[in-house]
Amino acid sequence: MISDRRRVALGSLGGNLVLVALVVVGGVVYAAFGSSARDALITDLLINLVIVIGFQIFIGNTGVLSFGHLGIASLAAYVMALLAIPAARKSVLIPNAPWGIPDIEVDPLLATVIGIGVAVVVSALLAAVVARTSGLSATMITLAFLFVVRQVAENWKDLTNGAGNLSSVPRLDGNGWAIVGAVLAVFVAVSFRASKVGRLAVATREDELAAGAMGIDVFSPRFIAFVVSGAVVAVGGILRVQSLGSLGPSQFSFDFTILILAMLVVGGMRTVSGAIVGTAFITIGKEITRFLGDGPHFLGFEWPVVDGLPDLFLAGSLLVVLLLRPSGLLGEYDVGTFVAAQLSRSGRRSSGPAASAIASAIAPDHSDAVLRTNCLGVTFGGFTAVDSVTMSVEPGRIHGLIGPNGAGKTTLINVLTGVVEPTYGTVEIGGRELTGPPHSRARQGISRTFQNLRVFGALSVRENVAVADLVARQHRVDRAGPGVDALLELSGLTAMADRPASTLDYGNQRRLEIARAAALRPDFLLLDEPTSGMSEAESREMVDHVRRIATAVGAGVLVIDHDLGFITSICEHITVLDQGAVLAEGTPDEVQSDPRVIEAYLGTQGA
Amino acid sequence: MLAVDEVTTKYGALTALHAVSLHVNEGELVALVGPNGAGKTTLLSTVVGLLRPTGGTVRFDGRTINGLDPAALVAAGLALVPERRRIFKDLSVAENLRLAGVTAKAPDRKQRMEQMAELFPALHEKWDLSAGFLSGGQAQQLAVARALMCDPKLLLLDEPCLGLAPTMVDVIFDLLQRLRSQGRTVLVVEQQAQRVLGIADRGYVLRTGTVVAEGAGPELASRADLFETYVGGS
Amino acid sequence: MNTFVQNLIDGLGNGSTYALLAVGVSMLFGVMHLVNFAHGELLTVSAYVIYGLRSKDVSWWITVPMAILGAVALSVAIEFTAFRRVRTASAFTLLLTSFALEILSHAVWRIGVSSKPRRYATPEIAFKTFDLGPYRVEVWDVISIVVAVLCFVGTAIMLRKTLFGLSIRAASEDFDAARLMGVKANRVISGAFAFAGLLAGIAGALYLLRRGQADPRMGAEPLLKAVIAAIIGGLGSLKGAVVGGLALGVAEVYFRSFLPNDLQGLTDAFVFVLIAALFVVRPQGLFNVQTAERV
Structure with missing residues (x-):
């Protein structure tokens, strides 16, 4: 007999994967009718999806706003890149790097694993601080972390080549890995929400005081949520760098963080479905506004070139959602609930012995x-x-x-x-x-x-x-x-x-x-x-x-x-x-x- | 002067008031227990506009006031001494009073502040002290003085004796009687039911969001049946 | 000794801009628990006003007041169109709303003017120096410090003596109680935005007369400094914001002169680490304005 909880979790996993599949299919169809630049769009979308879902695991379940996760992703990506870039290239790019890095060359997959490992460690250190505070303090600490990482990356030129970027990162071709990443992210997010820790985290989000009175220590669910979320975001960050083949300090910027948060908030941060819908919505909107802003021939008109239209769309949609529907387009809705309801309609178990008797x-x-x-x-x-x-x-x-x-x-x-x-x-x-x-x-x-x-x-x-x-x-x-x-x-x-x-x-x-x-x-x-x-x-x-x-x-x-x-x-x-x-x-x-x-x-x- | 007609107020899932009606006539001291x-x-929060009723009307001086901003109600002549006083602890005593005269013209404000200094000599001694340093009784006097600075036609007091030592409670009751003899219209919520009803013109007994009894103050105070619910019995 | 005093003057000159912005940030936090990251956009609007008027050869005597007015107007407009609607929302929503406004402003300037900087000629006085004993002092630093001090004194008087000032202080402590005394919520909040806008406009004038260009994203960095200053001083505390702003300005200059060249770029990083450490040591001390919830 399958428990209710497991049924909801399975439903959520299935439903959200279908949602991802829909997004991918939509992208593939769109790409089929356009230039190869549109292929890159799907990759981009899938990788952003990994990152948004990563953010959702922490922000959505704990209700604490973090700006710092891309700092973690940045660190992980640097570790991966420094290990995986061929030694021959490194001796040209960063000949003075410490710890013999110019001579090391590690298999990209191993480098990725090490990068994620570093992300977990750094997340844990940061979480040890963040999970002790709440509200605005927690947010400000994560914001500071993001800036510190960026400044170090910009200034430690021996190691990072500064604004000159690290090129020649071994690349991943096609969208295969991005799809694997997205599926994995959905799986982790759904499992986390269904897990014991996930439910405790949501309880602390709903009411910190009542959670404490129920014996829930606010620290540990927040800590674990932060680390899991950091790891998923790091995966997304590494995939992004591997798909681009290069890495620089400005890649995981504050603006990118805002883009990710906008996707999450617009879709609805409380559910995985919200994260997926938001990512798709913002990506599509930006694509349309980019097209319109490039001065196309369209509907028989010669449209003017408007620089900054996608940003206008981003800020506008974020603002509209915050002012009119702060819980996001989906609010509390998750496709999983719907799917689970369908499943249970067919397999509703008969109720057991009268519970009062049990009692x-x-x-x-x-x-x-x-x-x-x-x-x-x-x-x-x-x-x-x-x-x-x-x-x-x-x-x-x-x-x-x-x-x-x-x-x-x-x-x-x-x-x-x-x-x-x-x-x-x-x-x-x-x-x-x-x-x-x-x-x-x-x-x-x-x-x-x-x-x-x-x-x-x-x-x-x-x-x-x-x-x-x-x-x-x-x-x-x-x-x-x-x-x-x-x-x-x-x-x-x-x-x-x-x-x-x-x-x-x-x-x-x-x-x-x-x-x-x-x-x-x-x-x-x-x-x-x-x-x-x-x-x-x-x-x-x-x-x-x-x-x-x-x-x-x-x-x-x-x-x-x-x-x-x-x-x-x-x-x-x-x-x-x-x-x-x-x-x-x-x-x-x-x-x-x-x-x-x-x-x-x-x-x-x-x- | 004040007419509350079938007012219903909800907090989320909780219906806190079920179609409550009551009125206060000019010059009366009315107790709500x-x-x-x-x-x-x-x-009281509904009357002063901090909460919006979901049903019914609140009229003041013949004008419907539900849904109006508290600030507009102060201008119309309603002032509340809130539960737990809520004086501004970072402001001095004088500043508390001055702020409360925000709706008045400057000369009126000055004149009223002088009146308050006379009415509350204990406060006058601490005029420039931060209100956070006042004792409980003084703080309560400041809360009342602050409301009087609005020169209200109707003064509402919410549990003015809460947390006060018995001697200070006497001071507050004296003050209530003084306000009454000055012809002020007062609606007071008080826990010491029989005592406050003893000095009130009229009273209302509220229970789980409904008015269960009303009548002349002393008469209500003597009705033992009403207070069995307080002390159990039956 | 020489460089010490020199640095101090430089630092106070920069710091006074931060402090003027920080006072506004802190005041808004006091009345509505908002850390307004859109506050820096007030500098941007001032800059474009200066660019616009100066390119038509309007006198500085008219340009500067107009630039300040622009900041006030935008500040009030932001409150009226956006923050008024989320006034009772969570800190989370308030914060994100301010970020959304910031990006919106960037996009609007990019679309409306250009993403490229627009330059204007700075007045001569901006870079004049005079010798004071062994020190070479920039006239503008002195003007900045004097103007800022006047503003702080003015703010202090406003808060102590005027009814509006009392309303702000009272509303920061207990908003509902202030409303019960007849303080109009909309008026005190939009007043606070206007006043914060005024200080930002003055800060902008001091900063922009030397800067010589307007660009869409220029507001972000000074604002970040101001927020840090406000946090150092304790959000909601106006005295703290002044001290925090000046301290930050001075600290930056000293960091620059002490740190070896390779680490110059890390000045801000050091400051951030310091702030984060402060948060860890006493998180509640920094946000002492938030009152305990009644259980």
Whole structure:
């Protein structure tokens, strides 16, 4: 039996390869009716495709903009060229090159492999920096890298012959290698997106904070995506140099980077299909505008020569897409989804045994660890948000945390999950102190939901839960869990499992968030205002739902809510916070009848 | 003066307000209370134009104002003291006030700043200090003073007591009563429901995006049934 | 000692152009979190205005104000046609939009005028020198430094004393809160673009009177320097942008005089490596304007 995930991946591979084939056939037909210059166009298109897909692997899956990948390609191409150019030529071109390079002559294929190897190493070094930062900083570092590579290439004349270029690079004839490269690139990109790392990367792209809370370390998926992407772009760069037969510092310029990014953005950076469509669109558009700009006889007219028309087209289409459709022509669409849907229509498997049955069958015993805070305090500047809070949440129990707005509930959750460092005091589970950033807390047994929904919108419902399950399989091995299907079934989400999470209605998104947090097999589940925005009827349903899920994963629950009605009906034990400190504690009845609690909540007169 | 008619507001998938209606008459102090997440802040944000309602109308002084830019609403006479104050910490106290008078003519602005200095002596002492150095209570006073600089016909306050020590809460409640006795029209969202209803002319109770009760302030404050939902019970 | 002072004057002269541009870049980042790579195109438009008017023998006294006006007009036009539509978009989209505008500008000049440089005669004063004790000082360096200082003082006064300045500072800190006080979003943003355009126009005049030619891609390099300067100073900090610009100008001159000949061309590379290192050491310090997300 073939899994859904594999079916989508195969569909995507097949569909995108068909797309590439269409592009190639279109090019071949076009070339057949023109001069030999048009053959070069197909080669160019295919090589650009390799590079664009290479960029897509990083940018599309992580959402981080990189300008530096062509710097990596440039380095790889130089390594390849310096090794592969015949020694006789090198002694003329670069007689003073260091490390005995003028005497070395390596088989082009081996040189290519070495070039890619260097690209991997350099990518890894660069990624070690880039993956630690995000947003604008990451982009600026990659931009700086591109410029540095170019400047070194221009100025290290002994080695690179500077602007004089390195000619006589062994050439590849025909389009065979370019086609192999393009197919390979599609294969790598599709496999990456379907792989474990790829899905984790997309999760970090969709919501960095939620990804951390699900135990995903932002660093490693970004790092791996960067290296894989660097290698693919390097392949494209090397192919380009081998098809031209020469290499110079200006070949992998900033302008070329912009061309590649325009292709990616115009087509839609989130899918491989977007990369292919964008490459084809920009290439065709540039070809047409180049033709028009050359002053052709056309439609009975003598057209004027317009220099720069292709650039105008490039900038114009990029701008139009950014302003009107920032997700690109295809947006989230991938032909793979379409193909997979066709495949599944014919081979839809019957659903297995009722998942709820599975769930109850394997519902694990709850862990016996206690979640404790020891005299925990947080101050921001002079403001005390949490004031010497000591509380413990018993395993397998549902514990409520309430208090008026500004009482410090959210700050307390943030401390438990590692978003905020406490000023003093500790947090421990089963006697072990909890430390480290959010993702490591999640792996130590605390998972959470967010007050303002943070589902991974572009991932399917199933993928949302599966991503957390992946982390659990690696880091929560000592705990059993009900599994993805059972959790979806328990949450009433099975019917919509293949829909993107962003298309769900509010209540279902809430349940999805809880299912996702539960898939992490936590010792404790922290629910931050699970009924916020829900009607009373929905809130009442939520009571049973939380109980069911908690039993299924055997986790203790700490639920924060403003709604005392909800809290008292679901919790066995309640802690009340006010002004950052514990105001009262006890069973729902005790807490409800405590006059201090009533006063804190209602601000009775004459306080 | 302010009439909110069947207003619905959504955040993405969440419908935060379901056809909410309420009104504020000239010279009234109206309290809007309800549990956290009931949609109080959403309502105020919708009124001042930070959010666009998906249905219904907001009228102010007889004119439909939904969808207008917040800046235009300030000019029309609406000012909001936002939740968590949001004073400009890098600007001095005086600069905060001056900026808030951006819609006024220069002499008016000057005159109002003098009024604020009188009304808030604690702020006057720190006139040229960066607002980031103010204590919580002073910062809240600055937030109110800043809104008053707009000389609003209707002043909206969102949780003015949030995060304040009890003595400062008293100061803010004094201020509310003072504003009321000056004849200002005020709509206040407050968590200390019974206390604020005690001083309000009228009140509304909001719950999960709908108005569940309305009436004279003290009368609402004494209705125990409304607050069971706060403290559980039933 | 001789060369030290000489270099310092040269460096400050160059640096003042960078700093004027960097202040604009930084201000725009403050109000809308945009690193505007199209900002350099304002120099280009000024250059073509100068070329156009001077080829018709219009007096420099009219040409220079027109060149500055051209930069202001283009800056406002860019905001109105493009950035206004992506104001709330991600940093990613904003950045790419600015690059798209940059290439668009290059293409427009290539098509509208020519891809070849257009030359104009520089005024005599641009290369005059006078002797000050042991130093030979270029008059234009002195003028550049004086004008730049006047601009910085003017900017500081504007930010402290005028309502527009207060609006910019307030909007940089909390845009919505500023709107709630009656600050009009469109006005403050297009005002910031106009002001940044004015500074760029002045920087352009200082730079172009010595340059003597206009070409389509001329804006890219000075802008890159300005962005680096703004980053060194911390994006969003105007003081930082001034310091960053002057420091970069001086550093470049010193690098040139210290580095052996073979490595001369690597001046920029050194600067870039330095910047990247800075990012690694304190990424959040450089972008301190971004506030933490409320969880």
